Amino acid sequence: MHIKQFVASSLGDASYLVASGDEAAVIDPQRDIRPYLAAAEEFDATIRYVFETHVHNDYISGGPELAALGATVVAPEDSGLEFAHRSIADGDEVMVGAGRIRAVRTPGHTYHHMAYLGIDESGEVAAAFTGGSIIIGGAGRTDLLGPEHTEELTRLQWESAQRIQSLLPERAELLPTHGTGSFCSAQPGSGERRASLLEERVRNVVLASPDFEPFRVLHLANPGPIPAYYRHMAPINRAGAEVYGIPPRPALLTPSDLEREAQAGTPVIDVRDRFDFARAHVPASISLEEGPSTLAYLSWATAFDSALVLVVEDGEQADRFTADLLGIGYEEVRGYLPFETWRTADRPIATLDAVDVAEAVRIHQDGRRTVYDVRFDRDRRELDLPESVHRPIDRLAEWLPQADAPSPLVVCGGGSRATTVASILQAHGRTPTVLIDGGAADLRDARQRVEA
Secondary structure: OEEEEEEEOOOOEEEEEEEEOOEEEEEOOOOOOHHHHHHHHHOOOEEEEEEOOOOOOOOOOOHHHHHOOOOEEEEEOOOOOOOOOEEEOOOOEEEEOOEEEEEEEOOOOOOOOEEEEEEOOOOOEEEEEEEOOEEOOEEEOOOOOOHHHHHHHHHHHHHHHHHHHHOOOOOOEEEEOEOOOOOOEOOOOOOOOOEEHHHHHOOOHHHHOOOHHHHHHHHOOOOOOOOOOHHHHHHHHHHOOOOOOOOOOOOEOOHHHHHHHHHOOOOEEEOOOHHHHHHOEOOOOEEOOOOOOHHHHHHHHOOOOOOEEEEEOOHHHHHHHHHHHHOOOOOOEEEEEEHHHHHHOOOOOEOOEEEOHHHHHHHHHHOOOOEEEOOOHHHHHHOOOOOOEEOOHHHHHHHHHHOOOOOOEEEOOOOHHHHHHHHHHHHOOOOOEEEOOOOHHHHHHHHHHHHO
């Protein structure tokens, strides 16, 4: 049995292709299915099945895309899918070549959640595809369905993790869907995407806690925000998303095209490096530096599925980011423009005042400018930034209309979120300064050193 992992870094998620003989299956596919088709060809196999661990809240499944090519979608019996699929119950098995995929009911992340055991050709359990149940270093969130369900789902999550580990040999791999960078993960994560049960038993909070209560306390201690687009994903996934085959390529725009779109109110999203954005950008554009968690930030800055125009380094970045957007339901990218094309066309160029930690300390000490801390509540609980105003990016729509500081210093954890918020403030007529290379911890520690 061959198992290949695919990581969608913009979402913090992983998916898997399992191949045995001339047959293959994909677990929790992303909407862009090209990587799975290439891997199946590499193993000289045909993708026969798609296994869904749960109805996803953080991305649009590629199940309908693979089903259009002949694969059968397999999903938990109570998942509520409204398109053709095969329901699977606890203990059911599906042959993939000479290997088997066995369903294990594991409620917790959702009520209908299912993990899958990968049983190789010799009958050994080689891996557990744990979805949003056990993740590396912790467990998937249990608060996404609302506070009225959190306690029950947390207990179910604990019980499911104990069940999974009871079914695995120590050398078997744990292969989760959610991981570092995913807002479906309760713990920040170490960056690892796969590990043996033996490794996780000594370091994973859901496996190493001696009983349920220590896990509950740690698991629920500091919840993260919920991306705005999440509420749209499950309905789309239950109904079955539109099939594209190959993600559409955005059109190359001229500077005049971009100006017309901007004048019509289409958000202009600049996905280049934030340092390049600060040095020069299209006036009133929003900085959304391509990288981990970018898609969540977009959903707090724009309406779901709104039309967009992209400013990019090149066409390759435009294609890549458009495919990422399609994966969360932003399907109307009106086109893209490389920034150099805008620059050489002698169009207006804006800059963003950006400072390093030393200069940010001087501004902070001066006290005449408001400091906006745009980190999440979770970040602020872990490390407070004295003499700052909390303006979290995930509640941008709530506070932006009342943001009256004319020239705030904007700070986050490392510079990316702060640049996004600063660009939005600039587009709304403010003259912000951004701590672009550093964050709240750096600012606090540097000021303490200066004042010691």
